[in-house]
Each structure stands twice: as C-alpha cells, then as structure tokens.
Amino acid sequence: MSPTIAVVGASLAGLTAARALRDQSYDGRIVVIGDEVHAPYDRPPLSKDFLAGTASLDDIALGTPDDADLGLEWRLGTAAVGLDRSSRSVLLDDGSGIRADGVVLATGARARRLAGSDGLAGVHVLRSLDDAISLREDLASAGRLVVIGAGFIGAEVASTARTLGLEVTVVEAQPVPLAGPLGADMGAACAALHADHGTRLLLGTGVAGLVGTDRVEAVELTDGTRLPADVVVVGIGAAPTIEWLAHSGVALGNGVLTDARQATNIPGVVAVGDCAATWSTSAERHVRIEHWTNALEQPATAAATLLGAGERPAPSPVPYFWSDQYGARIQFAGSRREGDVARVVEGSCASRSFVTVYERDGRPVAVLGMNQPRLFTRLRRQLRSTVPATA
C-alpha cells in the first residue's frame, strides 16, 4: 500500500511542505488538512491591499495551476483535534481520523484577543481571510478606528484605514513601538510614519477596557481617557496553535519543539512555520519565528527529514520580514539583541529613506531598511554569508 503523509495546516507552510515533498520525489499519498474552508491564500495582503479592497481573493490565492499536478487530497474546513501517537493518526473534528506514515504539523498561530471583548460587535482581530472580510465590511461604514497595539499588523491596518478615510488612533502600551524587534531608536523612526499620515499615536498607555453593550462605542485607557470608536482592531500578537496536541506526547513549549531539522520528539512527525519552535544553534534555544519567509523556507528541510534524505546540514537562514505601511517599505533581516549598536549607513530617518546596520562585537548581525530595497537586499545577502553554518 502506498504510504500516506498528513500535512496539518493549509496555509503557506503546509502548502509549501506538500510542494517540497513532491519536489523531493515523494510519490505517496498526501492529505492536506485545513480548518478554514478556503484554499491556501497569502496572509500579508490581508492588512493591506485586500483590506483596502484593491486585491481580490484570486489575487491572494497561493495555489498555482501547476499545483494540480501535485495530486494532493484536500480536507478543508476540517480541524485537527488530536494526534494519536501509537497509530500515528490525525484525529479530525468530524470524528474521522487519518492514519499516516508521516505527519507535518503546520497549524500556524492565532491572534491574541483582548480579555472581555468577546461578543462585542465592532471588535476585530486580523489573522484569517474571514477576519479581513468582516473587518473590511465594518470599516466601510465607520468613521473612527482605534487600533490597540502599534506592532506591524496594527500599523498596517492603521495605514490602510487612513487610505479609506477613517480617523485613526493607535494605542501602544510600550513607550516606543517595535522596540523589541528594532530597538528604541529605529522603532521610533518607523513609528514616525503614523504622524506623517495623520494617525494619532498614544504611547505608554494601557487599555483599561472596552465600552459598549452590544457594539463597541469607545476604548477606555488606564489614564481614564475615553477614545470614541466605531471599530476597534486588536493587534497584540499571536500564539501558536498547539492546544490540539496537548495530550499527543509531542513536546511543546512556545510552539511545537523541534530540532534544527524540524523533527519533533516523535519519529515521523515534523513541524514547520508559525507553530514550530525550532532549535537554533546560534541562539542556543528554541526559537519560534512568525515570519512569512520562515514558513516558506522551513518546509524543504522538514520534507528531507521526514523522507530520511540523509544528514544534510541544517540551514542557518537569516530571518527576514517586511512591512508595507503608508506607502513606505520597511524591511528587516537578521536578529537584533539588546545591546547591539544600530548605525544608519545610508540616508536618514528624517527623510524616511535609510538603511541601518546593527552590529555586535563589531560584526553586522541585522539590517533594517526603509524605502531602500536595493541596498537592503545587498546587505541582507551579505548577512547570509557571514552567519556561520550550524553544521
């Protein structure tokens, strides 16, 4: 009988894993399980062009005509609810199960919600296509938007809402947005885009609660301020979707724990993308990366691990992400730590066009660019060649 590999998760990581398995000559059965009813789509546009109404569902579909040749068996609109280790079966919410010789865990992450916001109309998170459609409908008739959280999602939603003509306020609990990934100076440089485009940014302010009975009317801050709101978007991060594995025996931490080659503690089970916390030799800990590029890069390694394709050295990719907001392109590659020295090597923050290199012990470890794709790309590649391999 032909072997079966179950891919749990039908977004970028899952689809890329299925493609990688075929690419690496696996010709057995592949079942792709997705809890959403939609065929794989690209999530980054959900806060940008799709939300603005300038990109359609067709535009953001991840599938291509060539994918028909992959011979995938789709189980969309079906959530995995458990993994039975002894029979290596994926248990589904319709009561059925899929026995598999190999399992790829690619269930992603879900948006964190604000406690006490359940059931209040007008309050949104943004993670899925359905989230985006519902937010888009709500924004169409709204005048005032409050965004809670000035991270990348929050900033992109604020930017899109400004183009739609809304009055926008962004509330951030930290004194500087994006200080974690970018450092305080560069976080402030990126957050300056808000004021440039007429978005009000309130920093160092916590949210005490939401006001409204059936529908949200205002956001109340810890200093007592009430911000009237027709729509509220909560952008306070995401948590890995791993609850369904709680009793599976798969080792969990801040994500499914894997080695550098995406193998979990259970033979024949690998994990990729936003749900995976992968061992990093350089950081000497498990690192979970919620970047689009990571979900694209990890599956090739995971497929090789699952297919037993020899002891190829684990890749040591340089993390990369981008954010498009207010017409500006922000790109970041590498890993910044507290204490790294940030130096603007081209342009200036004031001109909203610059490249910043982060150095540790005199060596470049990360690069940030705003509206400088060409130089940024060069430095990103150089970073790739200076990061030591983890073989």
Place this chain on the structure above:
Amino acid sequence: MILVCATTALPPGEATRVEADEPIAVFNVDGEYYAIDDTCTHQDASLADGWLDGCAVECPLHASCFDLRTGKVSGPPAKTPVNTHRVLVADGMVYVEPGVAADGAA
C-alpha cells in the same frame, strides 16, 4: 530598439532599469545579458533592485523568483510570469527590443 548602456557600465552580477512603455530590467549574468519586465508581477517592486542568483532574480520585496531566460516564476508568491525582451550587443553597447521575446523564452 532602446539603448541601455555601454557594456562596461553593466558588469557581471549587475542590473539596470530602463524606461520603456513598461520599465525593463536588464541583467548581466557572467557576460550574458537578459532583459525582463522590471515590475514584479506580485506587487509593485523593481526587479532591477533584486538579487541575482545564477539565471534567477529574486524580488527585493517578497522574494518571488523569476527565471531570466524564460520569465517564468521559479519561486512564490508571484504566480504570473514576466515578459522577456530580446537583448542585442553591438559595438560595446547594450540594446533591448521591447515587446520582442528573448530567443528561447516561452
């Protein structure tokens, strides 16, 4: 036919962008010249700003890859190929013929 530049102005591994009805990116891959549409089919980004890896260019923004010889997508998220354009080299100058597909391209 559009004059791009002198061959000496486009050394191996480099790319340049020329204005036409639609902008065109011209690449020098180890002495072979290739021209494709400059604008990525995924989102607005200039492929001349991208990274050359053999006969592929990676979009500087979202890492879509295109084969310079055929214009075909060799890496997502782009799904639609770019047009190729014929390149001519004469008397130390590089020219492109916009709208004329490169020899061997689909």
